[in-house]
Amino acid sequence: MPANELREVSTEYMLFKAKREEQFITGSEAVKEAARRANIDIAIAYPITPQSESMHLVGDLYAEGYVREYFRGENEFAVMSEIAGAAMAGVRTFTATCGPGTLRAFENFPMWSGARLPIVMSFMTRVINAPLSIQPDTIEMSFLLDTGMMMMHAEAAQDLYDMLLMSFDIAEQTSVHIPMGVFVDGFFVTHTRQKVNIVTEDVKLKPYNPGMSPVAHIDMETPPFRLMRDPFVMKSNYISYAAHASWQQEVMASAQRAKRYIKKYLGGFIEHENPDAPIQIVASGTAVSQSREAIKMLKAEGVDAGLIKIKVIRPFPGNEVKAALSGAEKIIIPEFNRVGWLCREVASVIPNNNRIVPGPRVYGGMTMPPEVIVQVVKEGALVGV
Amino acid sequence: MSLDITRINPYFEDVMPQEYRDLVKNGSFGSEKRLGDLGTFKELLEEHPMCAGCHLALAFRILVSSLPRPEDSIMVGSTGCSSLAFTQLALHNIHSLFGNQNAVASGLKRALELRFPDKIKDVIVMAGDGATADIGLDMTLHSWFRGENITTVMFDNELYANTGGQESGMTQCGAVLHMAPTGKKFQKINVYDLAVSSGCAYAAVVSTAKPKNISECFKKAVLIAREVGPTYIQIFTPCPTNLKIKPSDSKKIATERFKGDYTFREHITDEAKEYLAISKDGIKKQAIEPETVLISDDKEIPLEGS
Ligand SMILES: Cc1ncc(C[n+]2csc(CCOP(=O)(O)OP(=O)(O)O)c2C)c(N)n1
Numbered sequence: 001m002p003a004n005e006l007r008e009v010s011t012e013y014m015l016f017k018a019k020r021e022e023q024f025i026t027g028s029e030a031v032k033e034a035a036r037r038a039n040i041d042i043a044i045a046y047p048i049t050p051q052s053e054s055m056h057l058v059g060d061l062y063a064e065g066y067v068r069e070y071f072r073g074e075n076e077f078a079v080m081s082e083i084a085g086a087a088m089a090g091v092r093t094f095t096a097t098c099g100p101g102t103l104r105a106f107e108n109f110p111m112w113s114g115a116r117l118p119i120v121m122s123f124m125t126r127v128i129n130a131p132l133s134i135q136p137d138t139i140e141m142s143f144l145l146d147t148g149m150m151m152m153h154a155e156a157a158q159d160l161y162d163m164l165l166m167s168f169d170i171a172e173q174t175s176v177h178i179p180m181g182v183f184v185d186g187f188f189v190t191h192t193r194q195k196v197n198i199v200t201e202d203v204k205l206k207p208y209n210p211g212m213s214p215v216a217h218i219d220m221e222t223p224p225f226r227l228m229r230d231p232f233v234m235k236s237n238y239i240s241y242a243a244h245a246s247w248q249q250e251v252m253a254s255a256q257r258a259k260r261y262i263k264k265y266l267g268g269f270i271e272h273e274n275p276d277a278p279i280q281i282v283a284s285g286t287a288v289s290q291s292r293e294a295i296k297m298l299k300a301e302g303v304d305a306g307l308i309k310i311k312v313i314r315p316f317p318g319n320e321v322k323a324a325l326s327g328a329e330k331i332i333i334p335e336f337n338r339v340g341w342l343c344r345e346v347a348s349v350i351p352n353n354n355r356i357v358p359g360p361r362v363y364g365g366m367t368m369p370p371e372v373i374v375q376v377v378k379e380g381a382l383v384g385v
Numbered sequence: 386m387s388l389d390i391t392r393i394n395p396y397f398e399d400v401m402p403q404e405y406r407d408l409v410k411n412g413s414f415g416s417e418k419r420l421g422d423l424g425t426f427k428e429l430l431e432e433h434p435m436c437a438g439c440h441l442a443l444a445f446r447i448l449v450s451s452l453p454r455p456e457d458s459i460m461v462g463s464t465g466c467s468s469l470a471f472t473q474l475a476l477h478n479i480h481s482l483f484g485n486q487n488a489v490a491s492g493l494k495r496a497l498e499l500r501f502p503d504k505i506k507d508v509i510v511m512a513g514d515g516a517t518a519d520i521g522l523d524m525t526l527h528s529w530f531r532g533e534n535i536t537t538v539m540f541d542n543e544l545y546a547n548t549g550g551q552e553s554g555m556t557q558c559g560a561v562l563h564m565a566p567t568g569k570k571f572q573k574i575n576v577y578d579l580a581v582s583s584g585c586a587y588a589a590v591v592s593t594a595k596p597k598n599i600s601e602c603f604k605k606a607v608l609i610a611r612e613v614g615p616t617y618i619q620i621f622t623p624c625p626t627n628l629k630i631k632p633s634d635s636k637k638i639a640t641e642r643f644k645g646d647y648t649f650r651e652h653i654t655d656e657a658k659e660y661l662a663i664s665k666d667g668i669k670k671q672a673i674e675p676e677t678v679l680i681s682d683d684k685e686i687p688l689e690g691s
Contacts, residue, residue: 041499042492069495073488074527081485081524085461085492088479091499093492111481210500218477219497220457220506225390226405229479232472 003065006037006204011169014205015162015265020197027189030157031096031122032057033198034164035067038120039205041091042069046079048101049134050186051124055096067094076101080108087117088229090210090217092168095119098186099126102140106147112179113148113251115230116215118171118208119179122164124186125285125336127365135365136186138285141313142341144181148251150258151313152266153284154184157194159311166265168205174212176258178251183313185286185336188367255315262312269317272324274306279377280328282321282346284310287334287368294334294373305332305377310342318349331356332380334373338363387456388415404431408475414456420600423450431473435466438625438632440593440639441513441540445470447593448511448538451600452476453607458507459497461490463521465513466546466624484520486510487528490535507607511538514555515545518574522554525576529583529615536610537617538603539576542624550627562627577619577650586614586657590650592621593636594643602651608664609657621647 009018014037025033031054035043043062045055062070073079076097083093097105102123112119125140127133144151150171154160163182171180184190216222218229233240233247262269274295281291288309295305308324310317325331325346333343333356340358347353357380362368391409393401407427418426429449435442445467452458455476462471464483471478481489487510494508517525517539525537544562545551552565554574561568580588587609589602599620606616621642623635630638643649653661 042496044492068499071531074523077485078488078524078527081481081488082492084481084485085479085489085494086496087492088489089493089496089500091496107482108485115481218459218479218493219500220387220459220477221390221501223390225477226475227477228472228474229477232468232480234469 001202006202008039008206009203011166011205011265014165014199014203018199018201018203021200022195023198024193025157025196025198026053026191026193027124027157027160027184028053028057028191030161030196031164032061033196034161035094036061037199037204038094038165038168039092039207040067040094041208042083042086043067043094044071044073044079044082044086045095046073046076046097046101048076048098048126050126050136050190051096051098051101051122054122054124054190058094076105077108080105080112083119083121084108084112084115084117087112087119088115088218090208090213090219090222092208093119094121096122096124098124099128099137099140103128103143106143109144109147109149109179114247116177116213116251116254117179118168118177118213120164120167120171121179121181122160123181123183124190125183126186133365136188137337137363137365138183138185138335139337139339139363141183142337142339145314145341148255149179149181149314150255151181151183152311153313154182154189155285155288155309157189157196160184160189161196161198165205168208170258170261170265172208172212173258173261174214176254176261177214178254178258183285188286259315266311268320269310269312270320270324271309271311272306274304275324276327277304277306278327278329279303279305279332280308280325280330281305281332281334281373281377282308282310282325282342283334284313284342285336287336290368290370291334291373293370294377297370297374298377303377313345316345316349321346322349325350328355330377330380332373332377333358334368334376335359335361336363336368337361391456412475413450413452417453418450420447420451420597429455429475430470431475433470433473435470436626436632438635439466440622440635441466441542441546441624442470443593443596444540444599444620444622445511447596447599448603449474449476451603452507453604454505454507457505458509458607459493461486461493461508461510463512463516464547465516466542467511467513467540484516485524486512486516486521487533487535487537488524491528491531491533494533494535505611507611508535509538509607510535511540513546514539514541514543515553518554518576522574526579526583529580529585529617532584532614534610534612535615536606537615539617539619540622541619542622542627543573544624544627546624546627577617577652580617581652584614585617585652586610586654587616588652589617590619590647592639592643592647592649593623594621594639595649598649605653605661609660613654613657613660
């Protein structure tokens with residue numbers, strides 16, 4: 001279907017009504033398929049494994065006319081700056097990176113949030129040097145937790161596809177208008193083939209309407225006329241303090257206001273299986289799939305364990321997690337990183353957090369055999385956090 | 386039409402601040418001004434917070450009063466002294482981070498071309514020498530390599546002024562400054578030559594010793610960037626505070642250096658020359674909007690549906 005013949009539809013239609021067909025594709029290809037129907041104005045790319053492939057494919061979409069502008073920037077800091085400039089001028093943007101690229105670009109992310117830019121990007125998580133490794137590891141998510149950006153964590157290619165498509169609408173809401181990062185564990189998802197339900201209808205999302213932005217665009221057409229984006233708040237007096245403090249609060253409030261849209265598209269921030277079990281495993285990303293396997297193995301041995309899949313990391317669904325864990329006696333949090341950021345998040349919102357067994361944790365690009373989770377469930381001491 | 390957004394709602398005319406009324410009535414929007422007109426019209430720049438004798442501020446005033454189409458110009462700045470001047474500017478402008486100005490401008494320009502394909506939108510980067518030649522050098526050069534249609538201006542005060550007088554890549558060899566306690570060990574980075582070899586259609590080195598020259602070169606640079614390719618202007622802007630000289634001596638330094646090593650240089654490609662020759666009539670006419678009534682005499686506003 002040629003790009004110019006795609007019919008514009010609402011995000012709701014795209015996600016819930018449009019005809020779909022099962023395809024056996026990689027996570028990177030799922031990004032391409034989401035981008036094909038996302039009505040993206042500008043995509044800017046810089047290579048880094050395991051992200052590169054997805055942005056090659058977005059480049060192919062540009063060549064085919066599905067994306068209006070595309071180029072390779074000179075490095076990740078520049079790419080995120082170029083994306084910022086484009087978003088400030090009021091167009092829909094997309095990019096992706098991972099690991100070292102994320103850190104090289106880092107100064108941009110809080111700036112994006114502060115400038116209220118509704119940028120959607122994907123992070124295909126990867127080890128941070130040193131030593132050099134291109135393997136998956138979710139530690140970059142830990143660094144990004146407090147940049148003001150919203151964060152979703154996909155378990156598999158299907159999540160990745162749907163989360164990308166919904167992100168534009170969530171991020172572009174007037175009451176939200178802050179960036180959204182869709183995270184996926186590199187290689188485990190990007191480079192493996194899975195069954196993904198892809199929209200087959202000739203549809204695309206409605207274009208971004210810059211007039212809906214709560215902050216005027218830099219185009220000399222959009223009032224208010226006299227504008228700096230964003231104004232300096234330099235002097236150490238009460239007024240400038242109040243201006244900056246309230247702006248930071250506003251960015252955080254924007255993420256909170258996004259919750260209703262996230263809920264609309266995602267159904268909920270968490271998914272809970274077997275909620276009455278005394279042992280609960282809490283995970284996000286591919287650690288969820290590994291936990292599912294572990295739970296099957298535990299069941300065969302007569303151990304009853306439940307599973308909480310956390311899909312949204314920012315705004316963190318504290319109340320939902322707290323309620324879901326209210327009856328748990330033992331909480332296991334398997335993670336693909338060394339610092340245990342998800343464990344810290346959960347520990348910060350539940351009472352009696354000495355119920356948590358922090359781990360297992362694998363990092364540096366290791367896989368997480370379900371046996372390791374089983375072992376922690378069976379032997380894990382009740383360790384306080 | 387961009388000029389419309391400067392227009393005051395007739396109902397609010399009497400309560401608008403005097404400076405905004407002046408700006409709308411006597412500003413440079415919609416009519417091209419010359420440097421000689423400075424002082425006869427509402428300057429774009431209001432009271433600025435720069436130090437006494439700051440030649441960056443002087444250069445900044447010259448530039449903003451020389452914009453061919455201020456109502457369709459967007460400035461991208463960077464962290465540094467000039468970012469304090471930007472807050473006083475009655476033009477849309479961006480401050481995002483230190484050093485990323487040419488990258489932001491690249492994304493901005495391309496997005497504006499998508500949104501307004503039939504309009505001229507001049508995107509102009511203005512940043513210090515540290516921002517342009519040190520932390521942002523890769524992004525400056527790459528915007529030129531990619532042939533982005535933007536104008537890059539460097540305010541070269543030969544040091545990091547805003548952080549208290551440290552050495553920059555544009556500092557003269559041997560100069561003793563903070564972070565160069567035994568004198569700078571290498572020559573000024575030759576950004577002008579880099580601009581020429583990186584594909585700039587126009588490049589010029591100018592000085593506050595010759596304000597009119599700045600104005601003329603800048604106008605050319607903005608016009609050429611519209612159609613032909615990237616352009617670069619480097620302006621010598623002595624900083625009395627960090628050079629620890631009397632504010633009134635900035636001009637003397639600029640003049641003395643102009644006689645020696647910091648003198649006028651200009652590069653223009655044949656294509657740019659040709660374009661300017663045509664634009665002498667064509668573009669100039671295009672650059673000057675037909676008289677637009679900015680403050681209405683008629684206070685009647687047609688009500689919706691009436
Ligand atoms: C990433 C980063 N590093 C350092 C700084 C601190 N900083 C602010 S202004 C400045 C110097 C700017 O120098 P220049 O670009 O020459 O402009 P000038 O102040 O001389 O006008 C520096 C180093 C910063 N804001 N961000």
